[in-house]
Amino acid sequence: MANLNLPFSANQQQLALLRLVNWGLKIGLIVFAADLFGLTTPPITLSYVLIIEACYVGFSYRFHRLSIDNHGLLFLTLLLDTLFWSTWLYFTGGATNAFVSLLLLPIAISAITLPGWAPWSLTALSTAFYSLMIINIPDHIVDDTANTAADMHAGHDMSQMAMDMPANPNMSHSMNMSMDMSSHYLGMWFNFVISALVLTITVGFIAKRIRQKNVELRYLREAQLRQEKILALGTASAQMAHQLATPLATLRLLVDEISDTAEDAEQTELLADMEQALNRCEVTLSDLRLATESIREQKQLQQSVAKLVALLSEQVSLLMPETQISLHISPEAETAILHTDMSLLPALLALVQNGAQASEDNQQGAKVDINISVSSSRSPSTQIMPQEINIMIRDYGVGIATHLLSTLGSNMVSSPKGLGIAVLLSHTSFERLGGKLYLKAHPQGGTEAIVTLPLEAKVDHTKV
Numbered sequence: 001m002a003n004l005n006l007p008f009s010a011n012q013q014q015l016a017l018l019r020l021v022n023w024g025l026k027i028g029l030i031v032f033a034a035d036l037f038g039l040t041t042p043p044i045t046l047s048y049v050l051i052i053e054a055c056y057v058g059f060s061y062r063f064h065r066l067s068i069d070n071h072g073l074l075f076l077t078l079l080l081d082t083l084f085w086s087t088w089l090y091f092t093g094g095a096t097n098a099f100v101s102l103l104l105l106p107i108a109i110s111a112i113t114l115p116g117w118a119p120w121s122l123t124a125l126s127t128a129f130y131s132l133m134i135i136n137i138p139d140h141i142v143d144d145t146a147n148t149a150a151d152m153h154a155g156h157d158m159s160q161m162a163m164d165m166p167a168n169p170n171m172s173h174s175m176n177m178s179m180d181m182s183s184h185y186l187g188m189w190f191n192f193v194i195s196a197l198v199l200t201i202t203v204g205f206i207a208k209r210i211r212q213k214n215v216e217l218r219y220l221r222e223a224q225l226r227q228e229k230i231l232a233l234g235t236a237s238a239q240m241a242h243q244l245a246t247p248l249a250t251l252r253l254l255v256d257e258i259s260d261t262a263e264d265a266e267q268t269e270l271l272a273d274m275e276q277a278l279n280r281c282e283v284t285l286s287d288l289r290l291a292t293e294s295i296r297e298q299k300q301l302q303q304s305v306a307k308l309v310a311l312l313s314e315q316v317s318l319l320m321p322e323t324q325i326s327l328h329i330s331p332e333a334e335t336a337i338l339h340t341d342m343s344l345l346p347a348l349l350a351l352v353q354n355g356a357q358a359s360e361d362n363q364q365g366a367k368v369d370i371n372i373s374v375s376s377s378r379s380p381s382t383q384i385m386p387q388e389i390n391i392m393i394r395d396y397g398v399g400i401a402t403h404l405l406s407t408l409g410s411n412m413v414s415s416p417k418g419l420g421i422a423v424l425l426s427h428t429s430f431e432r433l434g435g436k437l438y439l440k441a442h443p444q445g446g447t448e449a450i451v452t453l454p455l456e457a458k459v460d461h462t463k464v
Helices: 008-032 044-062 071-091 100-113 117-135 139-156 158-163 168-261 265-296 305-319 344-361 421-432
Strands: 301-304 324-329 337-340 367-376 387-394 436-441 447-454
Touching (some): 008 044, 008 071, 071 100, 071 117, 100 117, 100 168, 117 168, 265 305, 265 344, 301 305, 305 337, 305 344, 344 367, 344 387, 344 447, 421 436, 421 447
Parallel strands (some): 324 367
Antiparallel strands (some): 301 337, 367 387, 387 447
């Protein structure tokens, strides 16, 4: 049976070996155990079918790696397995074959390894094949079976048969046995259908739950690795911030002294640029200290979205005065309240800065579009409307490579523009606040970063 914890290629190799065992079982039963299990003598046609199946088994074992992560190819191989088993059963007794339950094997494998449509398809196909074999049971097989049972019964009670009429009762008894065998085959068919449905529904449901748990565990492992990376980056950032404090203070004193003696207009302009750069460094360092203290003490505060937007605009004007922001906020979002900490604003600033840089690199100027809205859904039973705020930040750059969209924000990446550390840190900040970050390509060009953050649930008092 396929193991859900093994990679797909390992499962395929196990299935290839299982096909080899099944093929050997068919040959062995025909050659050595046909009389023991009451199998009918197969025609020469079955030999050709077994040769074709041997080629198929060898091909599937040799090239099992071609079907890695290919559910369609796996379903095709299980479909062929069902066809080969049905053919072998048909030529060796059909519905009277004691091994007809082996048709359930492909159904069980598909229920574990494939989506729900696959086991249902194989169940329908196997039931159809079994039904045809039930319909096409030769009459002489039923009669022979009934006569054999009647003879055994007659030999068991010879004295009673000598006292009765010798012909008619025996014939009537044979007819009854024939009817009993037909009912027996019908009961076997019904049992097969029930077993196939149990495998399809129950085993498929259990396998689906196991796959969901595996996905959750994989997500938790990735989150743990990401947190370890963030912890290492945070430790390095704290050390560097401590080391930068003294040089920044020294530079501030030097700039102030030079400003007092500056006479040239060019020097004054240069000093203004230095003042702006120093202000940005000092504000960033101060924000870093406040954010570190807030995260360490797990402080959270309630902040309106309107205030958050005002602070964001103020920081962008102070730290990135060349950036043009097109801001659109819905009326519902202005009055919404967020549970946040000091890490939210720097995380949004990092996304805005990346967007402005991408737009500028694409000769579009440092411009960014920000759209803020609120989405909600009603719960009919509790009349509570869970809400979340959606912050969409769109740039006008060349876009992000498709293979990086799913990785950026979850892990550090290697690209000509950097390692994606800013997006990684932002994503971690949003996750800590119960939110998420999605990156996608904008239809008109550029990239769109979508931040979702939870709001307090509001109770609808319009209904009693």
